[in-house]
Amino acid sequence: MNKPIRVVSVFCLVLFLALLVNSTYLMYVRADDLSDDPRNRRVITAAYSRERGAILVGNDAIARSVPSDDRYEFQRTYTQPLKYAPVTGYFSFYGQTGIERSQNAVLSGDDSRLFVTRLVDMLSNSDPQGGNVQLTIDAAAQDAAWEGLENLPGDAQGAVVALEPTTGRVLAMASTPTFDPNNLASHDFGAVADLSKELNNDPRQPLINRGIGTTLPPGSTFKLVTAAAAIESGDYDADSMVPGGFRFQLPQSTTSVGNYDGGDCGGRRITLTQALQVSCNVTFLSLANELGVEAMADQAEAFGFNSTSLEDLGGQATSLYPRDMDPPQTALSGIGQSNVTATPLQMAMVVAAIANDGDVMRPYVVDEVRAPNLSVLDRTDPETISKAISSTTADELTRMMVETVSSGTATPAQIPGVEVAGKTGTAQSTPDRPPYAWFVSFAPADEPQVAVAVLVQSSDTSRSEIAGGRLGGPIAKAVMEAVISQ
Incomplete structure (x- = not known):
């Protein structure tokens, strides 16, 4: 060669x-x-040609695939799109969000737990099918949460999260403004691309699930965390005398902070229960200042701050309690201001822990994974994350919260014949925009079945009328009634 x-x-x-x-x-x-x-794109194209599994609430499929008359064979459809979009997300040619993304392997049929199903389909020469995902959502609670947000005046922004205190099951998760996932699941990809760009550029941020993706100052609802830290210190209980009065002088500062209504909370010395009833800023500024940043941060983290815990739904934002706050910031943190931020889910976890004798349960939204024939392949087991407070402290806080609903700022959550525990919050924002309205509660107080957090980020409500009890209380009441009446 x-x-x-x-x-x-x-x-x-x-x-x-x-x-x-x-x-x-x-x-x-x-x-x-x-x-x-x-x-x-080849993987997405193949997925479009497969019958994707259903997302179920109770016995109803809120997302499923139906035959189509184009090359992709199946069209993803959502039966109650606006109400459930923050949870289901969407399945489109360009990507997925929500449950459609976090449970994509199951829904598409690629999950290892569906191996036997795939093998049977192959041997029988049948078209492959995806598995089904059963959610923890309670339809009645979700209806109440959604209707409550929809009834807010104007083009409102807000969210509702409801948990089962003893397990962490997410019973409701609603957010507004929202979007129609049917439009993003369309096979008209040009229209989908245009709509996606429009939604992403919308200043109202309709694609965000505000229940887990928006963090804002929790305002006076955070006073529950401050009260918990005070009682856990061993120096206080529900009947302890604490500072009241008109104003609190921030340490190392020339600034003083007054109470929301400008009053003195009932005197210069009041009980801790009365302080929570009237939501006395002076009391909780004083307590946070006395406890210090480390004790406050330890208590906040025990409830779940500075971490995330919902593992089966993406899009979470971390609720923050910074450990590097100076004394003035630490004092302000006692009333849920300064650099403290929280999601509605986090505040629901706080009240759920109080309702559950101090145990923080990991929240979850996927109850079961099922094969195409609906046989159960996997089931989520409740998991305790931490012991935030002792059962004694939980009992003290419950008693205080019941008084707050019976004769304090949280009376809009009263349910005839049912003892309710609750707390309002009105968090200050920037001077050029209205405050945020919060409400947290659980019921029945003696045997809790549901814990709720409501955030009203904005609505067409005059600034003087914005209050957690007035805006959030009726929504929380409706959600609690929907659960306990079943």
Whole structure:
């Protein structure tokens, strides 16, 4: 063999070996990464040609795939789109959000728990089907939460989260403004791209699930955390005398802070229960200042601040209690201001822990994973995250919260014949916008079935009329009634 032919032969062999190595690398080493890459259109195209599993609330499919008359064979549809969009998210050619994303492997049929189903489909030459996801959502509670937000005046922004205190099951998660996932699931990809751009640029942020994705100052609802820290210190109980009065002088500062109504909370010395009843700023500023940033941060973190806990639904934001706050900031944190921020889910976890003898349960929204034939493949078991407070402290706080609903700022949550525990919150924002209205509660107080957090971020309500009890109380009441009446 002459030299030119030998060189060409060696070159061809090298090219063949390089091709073999590259193919092996792509097919075996990077196969999973390429398959999971959201830019992989072949995977999405294949998914569109498969019957995706249903997302269930009770016996109703709130998301399912129906036959279509185009190349993709199936169209994703949402039966109650606006009400459930923050939870279901959407399934489109360009990506997924919400449950559609977090449970994509199950819904698409690629989850390892569906191996037997896939094998049977292959042997029987049947079209593959995805598995089904059963949610923890209670339909009646979700209806009440959604209707409450919809009835707020004007183009409102807000969220409601309801938990089952003893398990962490998410019973309701509603957010407004919202969007119609049917439009994003359309096979008209040009229209989908245009709508996606419009929604992402919308200043109202309709794609955000405000229940878990929006953090704002929790205002006076955070006084429950401050009260918990005070009682846990061993120096206070519900009947302890604490500072009242008109104003509190921030430490190392020339600034003083008064009470919401400008009053003196009933005197210079009042009980801790009365302080919570009237939501006395002076009391909780004083307590946070006395306890210090470390004790306050430890208590906040025991309730779940500075971490995330909802593992089966993406889009969470972290509720924050910074440990580097100076004395004035620490005092202000006692009333849920300064650098403290929280999601409605986090504040629901706080009241759920109080309702559950101090145990913080991991929240979850996926109850069961089911095969296409609805047989149960997996079920979520309740999990305790932490012991935020002792059962004695929980009892003290419950008693205080019951008084707040009976004859304090939280009376709008009263339910005839049912003892309710609750707390209002009105968090100050920037001077050029109205405050945020919060409300947290649980019921029945002696045997809790549901804990609720309501956030009204904005609405067409005059500034003087914005209050947690006035705006959030009726919504929380409706959600609690929907659960306990079943």
